[in-house]
Amino acid sequence: MSADAEQRSIRCLVAKVGLDGHDRGAHVIARAFRDAGFEVIYSGLHRAPAEIVQAAVQEDVDVLGISILSGAHNTLVPKIVDGLKEYDAFDDTLIIVGGIIPDGDREKLYELGVAEIFGPGTPMEETVSFIRENAPERR
Amino acid sequence: MSQATHSALIEDLLAGKHRALARAITKIENRSPGYRDLVSELHSHTGNATVVGITGSPGAGKSTLVDKLAKQYRDQGDTVGIIAVDPSSPYTGGAVLGDRIRMASNVGDMDVFFRSMSARGQLGGLSTATADAVKALDAFGKDRIIIETVGAGQNEIDIVKTADTVVVLVQPGSGDDVQMLKAGILEIGDIFVVNKADMSGATKTVADLEEMIHMRGDPMAGLDTGHHGFEIPEHPDSPDGDDDEDRWEPPVLKTVATHNEGITEFRGALEKHYTHLKTTGGLQANARIRYAEEIRQHLRSDAARLLESEIEAAGGIDRLADQVADRRTDPYTIADELLQPLTECVENRLDS
Structure with missing residues (x-):
């Protein structure tokens, strides 16, 4: 194989934001993404929205997966979205949310620009194929 | 990638926009079309x-x-x-x-x-x-x-x-x-x-x-x-x-x-x-050794790519290998034949 052939790989940031300390799910997701052939950057626990934005911008990820189980999504997600906009990174980053999001809050997240929300029990293949189909073209 | 977005990217990068830097590295990693020009233009700023x-x-x-x-x-x-x-x-x-x-x-x-x-x-x-x-x-x-x-x-x-x-x-x-x-x-x-x-x-x-x-x-x-x-x-x-x-x-x-x-x-x-x-x-x-190695590496991979297409034109590597296995020809002869156009070209240039 020539070293010059174009090689694209889907890059994902799996982010744990806020005070929520449960990252088993995020770990499982990170491994599943890796096994699907994605390049996964895991943020680690207890990240501030600004840190997630910094990582998403610098790593130029195609997909930002935010895992929130604490119920603070209405505060944290808007901050991340605003941060991405500040660095012109919002338009070509696919934002997905995983975790426990009450039905009443879903519409608001979609309006903010979250592409999809995956609740507990979502089959891994569903998330992976959603990303495959919706990962933005890098231009 | 069009020339316009290409120079806009470099402009943004040199102006200190983090997103442009991140995107430039993505293009380098992916070997996206145009990445070589991108790196060429960046070189003078390094x-x-x-x-x-x-x-x-x-x-x-x-x-x-x-x-x-x-x-x-x-x-x-x-x-x-x-x-x-x-x-x-x-x-x-x-x-x-x-x-x-x-x-x-x-x-x-x-x-x-x-x-x-x-x-x-x-x-x-x-x-x-x-x-x-x-x-x-x-x-x-x-x-x-x-x-x-x-x-x-x-x-x-x-x-x-x-x-x-x-x-x-x-x-x-x-x-x-x-x-x-x-x-x-x-x-x-x-x-x-x-x-x-x-x-x-x-x-x-x-x-x-x-x-x-x-x-x-x-x-x-x-x-x-x-x-x-x-x-x-x-x-x-x-x-x-x-x-x-x-x-x-x-x-x-x-x-x-x-x-x-x-x-x-x-x-x-x-x-x-x-x-x-x-x-x-x-x-x-160090810089001289590094750049010399970089030049050689590019030459090697570019030449290898050219040769790949020569091999394809000659019917593919499997066919050539079979010919060698059947004792109809040998690896040296094939290498000489495939390199013939390049050899001629280089010799002509050296002569003139």
Whole structure:
């Protein structure tokens, strides 16, 4: 194989934001993404929205997966979205949310620009194929 | 990629937009159409950063050490770019790039630009991509660039060779690590660091390393001016060999990166090595070797690509191999035949 052939790989940031300390799910997701052939950057626990934005911008990820189980999504997600906009990174980053999001809050997240929300029990293949189909073209 | 977006990207990058820098590195990593022009244009803006390469076995504490070093650079007002290379799965191509988790001291500080890169299973391509990414960071205006990689194989050794100073990180009590060092990494280190020096066995590891470095130093006395492991056929800047002051004796340092111990001394050793390179002319000599190698590498891969299409035109490699197996021809003849147009072209040019 020539070293010059174009090689694209889907890059994902799996982010744990806020005070929520449960990252088993995020770990499982990170491994599943890796096994699907994605390049996964895991943020680690207890990240501030600004840190997630910094990582998403610098790593130029195609997909930002935010895992929130604490119920603070209405505060944290808007901050991340605003941060991405500040660095012109919002338009070509696919934002997905995983975790426990009450039905009443879903519409608001979609309006903010979250592409999809995956609740507990979502089959891994569903998330992976959603990303495959919706990962933005890098231009 | 159109020419317009291409120059807009470079403009934005040179203007200091983080998103443009990130995107440029993505294009380099993906080998997107036009990435070569991109790097070509960036090259004239490079040459201002100092580049440190850090390698060592997994778990030795590279990421934590890099984090603490970056913090010190930031404290003295320098901007920092970091490229962390992690292996990828040879089966799926996927990877978990975990070095970022350790960058605790610099979170939220955009003047530390941290980028994870995966090996993507390429042979030889990764060192090119890393060298190009370093150029992007350099052109962007980063004062300090740090490359971090697992010291596992030739590819990784090639990567750290793009640095001015190569640091080899070892953890104490790991006889295996020192064994690994024998296999080639020892030669490329300009500075050795025994991290986790609060663990038992640290002193012995330091002593082992010092002994090995001393042994490596002798046969090369007078020849080594601070390079790391390159073949140096000619060296215009080096004195005649009887001048021991120009030889760089790699120091062995102790750190406890998690507790920020020994980091100032580590930074001091890096500065000292850089000054040494500057005063002995090693900096220019290294750059010359590096660029020569880069040119050769591009030539090799470009020529290989041209030849691939020649092979295709000749009916594919399998057909040629079958001909050889049937004793209708032999490998030398085929190589001569395939290279014929190129040989003629080169000979014509030399004649005229």
